[in-house]
Amino acid sequence: MTPIVSISNLSKTYASGFQALKGVSLDIEEGEILALLGPNGAGKTTLISIVCGIVNATSGKVTVGGNDVVRDFRQTRAMIGLVPQELTTDAFETVWNTVSFSRGLHGKKPDPAHIEKVLKDLSLWNKKDNTLRELSGGMKRRVLIAKALSHEPRVLFLDEPTAGVDVSLRKSMWDVVQRLRASGVTIILTTHYIEEAEEIADRIAVINGGEILLVEEKDALMTKLGRKQLRVDLAHPLERLPQSLASYNLTLDEDGQCLIYDYDTSAERTGITALLAALAEAGIRLRDISTRQSSLEDIFVEIVEAGR
């Protein structure tokens, strides 16, 4: 399948000399949700801005739906909806007007029924005649999403869409995202809430210092890089690790109450059975056992730290 967005060898150096992107290549498949993760200043927004036509690339090529974003900008931009990171709104406009304006800008004829549906989906219908300055931050964020959806895009970029949005609103926003995905819209999102990416994304791309460090199916990534930890609570505290257990990768916590065993879920043998047998043999009585899987956040921090 040809990717709906294809980025190849994309570089951007700003007039100040700052190199925001260093030869980035990335393919995004139609219908997927790709989470683009990276610390502040990693190049996420610059990358999105070039695909959407807001920033000129220094070199490299981007196609959307097989069309070049510079040469065939009419086709590519008509396909794209963008929700920017900053809450930029026309303070004096009404919600209805600003969303209708966005539709017109994308060359679509007025369609009040569609605008009504978008506003209702985002719980903005009862605010349609309010001016934007009267709205709260979360409401403004939803207006930006409504603007991006006003022209029925096939590819939606969400740049930090849930920054400063309360929990219930965030949940309803992700419901909208899921519905969009179900209707075949491709979604690229950047977020600082990594647990959100973990919950919602199909694939994860990690960018730092203007370079893509990793692109992977989320599940594969979790398995491949996901380390598990077995915690064994002891009935009686130990002063130090018995000699017979020295061959295991074990650590004893400070008060001697708990043994921590790190293992790799993808390894052929996790060594758990042998460890438990060895514990029994050493006469150590167990009170409880629990395991903990590393989260995407741990993985993310690990990758970014390793890249430094």
Added chain:
Amino acid sequence: MNIEAIKSIYFFEMARTRRTLLQSVVSPVISTSLYFIVFGAAIGGRIQEIEGVSYGAFITPGLMMLTLLTQCIGNGSFGIYFPKFTGTIYEVLSSPISMIEIVLGYVGAAATKGLMIGTIILITASLFVDLSIAHPFAMLFFFVLTAITFSLFGFIIGIWAKDFEQLNLIPMLVIPPLVFLGGSFYSIDMLPPFWQAVSHFNPVLYLISGFRWSFFEISDVDPLASAAIMLVFLALCMSVLTWIFRTGYRLRN
């Protein structure tokens, strides 16, 4: 051609005029009326006719140009500067719309506003003085050409400006002296020869002179020279804009 987008920008801009009716329409009418009271009635009563035209009528084309220039530059620059300032420009830049279409929307709206206000001033003036227009087509030509050219000029200023100070620099500091010294309120024949010569370097002189010629058939310079200077300035603005679009100057960098 993305007609829907041009319409959207145009009507969006025109809607702002409706919201700011006092500032956009009422204020120029009041200031023009004040000019007529001060220059036309108070001072003009003591000034003889200039080349057979009453002083009040003589200053009308200059006053229209003064307002037209400041309004077109103001609207043209603000229209594109404001989205840059608030950040909403992202949406225009990420839309399937060419730079020419962006210009048609913004500059079209700015020129329309300028023409509307110019017309209102003409109507206001006709309440104070007897006016006749000798060459209506020439008058329309100068009127529309000036509106378009200076709205384009304003648009360039709006793209160039990095803050409100720069935005207001040219409309507030450069245009008024050029208009006042360009023969709005006098014929340059009244000046000493040295200043007459200096005045010929003022592009606004040509504008006002040509415009006044279309009303009263009197002019400081040849009306054809006026038209030529205007067209050259229009071509210059369009060249600068073409360069801006090619390079993405202060928009896509």
